[in-house]
Amino acid sequence: MKWYTLLLVFLAFVFLVLFVNACTHYHKGGHAAMLSGQNQEKLVRHLDKRMERMLRMIDASEEQQVAIRAIAHAIIEDGIEVRQQGSADRVMRIFTDSPDQELLHAQLSERSRDLAEFGHRTLDRVLEINALLTSEQRQKVVEHLEKKHARRGV
Structure with a gap:
C-alpha cells in the first residue's frame, strides 16, 4: 500500500473518531448513550x-x-x-x-x-x-x- 493511501485511511479514521466524538459532545452523551442504562x-x-x-x-x-x-x-x-x-x-x-x-x-x-x-x-x-x-x-x-x-x- 502506498504511503498516501495509508495516510488517507488514517485521516479518514481520525475524522470518523472526531465526528463521533463531536456528535457525542453535542448530544450530551450521544445517541447510543440515550439508550444506555441511566439515560433510558x-x-x-x-x-x-x-x-x-x-x-x-x-x-x-x-x-x-x-x-x-x-x-x-x-x-x-x-x-x-x-x-x-x-x-x-x-x-x-x-x-x-x-x-x-x-x-x-x-x-x-x-x-x-x-x-x-x-x-x-x-x-x-x-x-x-x-x-x-x-x-x-x-x-x-x-x-x-x-x-x-x-x-x-x-
Missing part, C-alpha cells in the same frame, strides 16, 4: 413529551391516548432491547490484530435481520396506531409531518 429514562421522557404533544395536537380521545401510549411504549422497549444486543462487542472485534472477516460478515447479516424484524414490528405497531385514528386526525398528523420536514428541506 431520559429517552423515554423525551419520547413521552413528543407523544403527548402529538396526542394534544390531534385531539385524541382518552381511549385513543391509552391505546396509543401502550403501543408507543412497546415500540420504545423493543427498540431499547434491539439496541442493547452486543453492539460494543461487534465493534471491538473489528479492531483486533486479526479480525475474523467471515464472523464479522455473519454478525452483520444477523444484525441486519434483527433490525429488519424490528422495522417490521414497528411498522405493524404504527399501523395499529393508524387504525385507531380518525381521518381528520390522520390528516393533522400528515400536515404536521409535512410542515416539519419542509423546515428541514427534506
Whole structure:
C-alpha cells in the first residue's frame, strides 16, 4: 500500500473518531448513550413529551391516548432491547490484530435481520396506531409531518 493511501485511511479514521466524538459532545452523551442504562429514562421522557404533544395536537380521545401510549411504549422497549444486543462487542472485534472477516460478515447479516424484524414490528405497531385514528386526525398528523420536514428541506 502506498504511503498516501495509508495516510488517507488514517485521516479518514481520525475524522470518523472526531465526528463521533463531536456528535457525542453535542448530544450530551450521544445517541447510543440515550439508550444506555441511566439515560433510558431520559429517552423515554423525551419520547413521552413528543407523544403527548402529538396526542394534544390531534385531539385524541382518552381511549385513543391509552391505546396509543401502550403501543408507543412497546415500540420504545423493543427498540431499547434491539439496541442493547452486543453492539460494543461487534465493534471491538473489528479492531483486533486479526479480525475474523467471515464472523464479522455473519454478525452483520444477523444484525441486519434483527433490525429488519424490528422495522417490521414497528411498522405493524404504527399501523395499529393508524387504525385507531380518525381521518381528520390522520390528516393533522400528515400536515404536521409535512410542515416539519419542509423546515428541514427534506
